[in-house]
Amino acid sequence: MIKIGITGGIGSGKSVVASLLALSGVPVYIADEESKWLTNNSPVIREKLTALFGPEIYTNEGLNKKLLASHIFNNPKQLQQVNQIIHPEVNRHFSAWVERQTSPLCAIESAILFESGFYKVVDISLMVYAPRELRIERALGRDSASREEIERRINSQMSDEEKKDRSDYVIYNDNRQALIPQVGKLLCWLQSQ
Numbered sequence: 100m101i102k103i104g105i106t107g108g109i110g111s112g113k114s115v116v117a118s119l120l121a122l123s124g125v126p127v128y129i130a131d132e133e134s135k136w137l138t139n140n141s142p143v144i145r146e147k148l149t150a151l152f153g154p155e156i157y158t159n160e161g162l163n164k165k166l167l168a169s170h171i172f173n174n175p176k177q178l179q180q181v182n183q184i185i186h187p188e189v190n191r192h193f194s195a196w197v198e199r200q201t202s203p204l205c206a207i208e209s210a211i212l213f214e215s216g217f218y219k220v221v222d223i224s225l226m227v228y229a230p231r232e233l234r235i236e237r238a239l240g241r242d243s244a245s246r247e248e249i250e251r252r253i254n255s256q257m258s259d260e261e262k263k264d265r266s267d268y269v270i271y272n273d274n275r276q277a278l279i280p281q282v283g284k285l286l287c288w289l290q291s292q
């Protein structure tokens with residue numbers, strides 16, 4: 100089985116590409132969603148986040164996402180500490196998920212494929228690229244976050260140049276090149292690997 104890591108900055112269109120792959124029959128593990136589930140349900144993560152930030156990091160509804168975001172996207176040291184708590188659990192969960200897949204291809208979608216180390220468990224790294232300003236506009240149109248908050252998240256992530264250098268394949272979602280033919284080409288290329 101070939102494992103694909105889909106990455107790209109906030110608003111690049113990873114989720115759209117992941118959906119196109121899913122529609123083509125490729126099972127996709129969405130790391131953002133699974134990590135949220137784990138953060139609410141793993142006793143190991145709960146205990147460590149509570150020790151780091153105090154009990155207010157969880158409310159009756161689960162993780163206090165706003166509070167966690169305000170800590171990690173303003174403080175690189177805390178970002179690293181939280182990543183070290185959450186990412187090993189996501190990694191284990193992803194490996195168990197892979198074991199259950201039976202298709203010739205599967206994928207993981209993560210904005211931080213390289214930063215998190217998830218790239219080590221995939222065979223092909225795929226970057227979805229869009230220029231920074233377009234990404235900010237898309238994220239502003241989709242989320243309730245302000246431009247400043249979005250820029251802070253972008254600044255917490257590896258640069259696009261480094262992501263491109265480290266990726267095996269790049270899909271351009273820049274409003275100039277259509278996505279569906281590029282995903283079709285990618286699938287042909289994967290079949291030749």
Ligand SMILES: CC(C)(COP(=O)(O)OP(=O)(O)OC[C@H]1O[C@@H](n2cnc3c(N)ncnc32)[C@H](O)[C@@H]1O)[C@@H](O)C(=O)NCCC(=O)NCCS
Nearest residue numbers: 108109130131134164167168185189209210211252255256
């Ligand atoms: C801080 C949290 C609660 C904010 O939740 P919220 O619903 O507001 O945002 P969401 O999860 O949809 O993330 C939106 C985007 O923020 C960026 N982002 C999220 N986590 C990280 C991180 N650790 N490092 C850099 N960028 C990140 C990504 O571009 C992501 O797509 C949440 O992102 C989180 O729990 N992050 C830590 C866990 C993690 O690393 N998740 C990423 C995949 S494993």
Ligand SMILES: Nc1ncnc2c1ncn2[C@@H]1O[C@H](COP(=O)(O)OP(=O)(O)OP(=O)(O)O)[C@@H](O)[C@H]1O
Nearest residue numbers: 107108109110111112113114115210237238241272
């Ligand atoms: N080619 C496109 N044309 C128009 N809108 C697009 C295009 N690609 C993405 N979008 C829109 O831009 C927004 C961001 O796309 P998407 O959610 O796929 O990004 P993402 O890379 O998964 O971002 P994040 O890391 O924040 O989860 C969404 O609202 C999506 O519908």
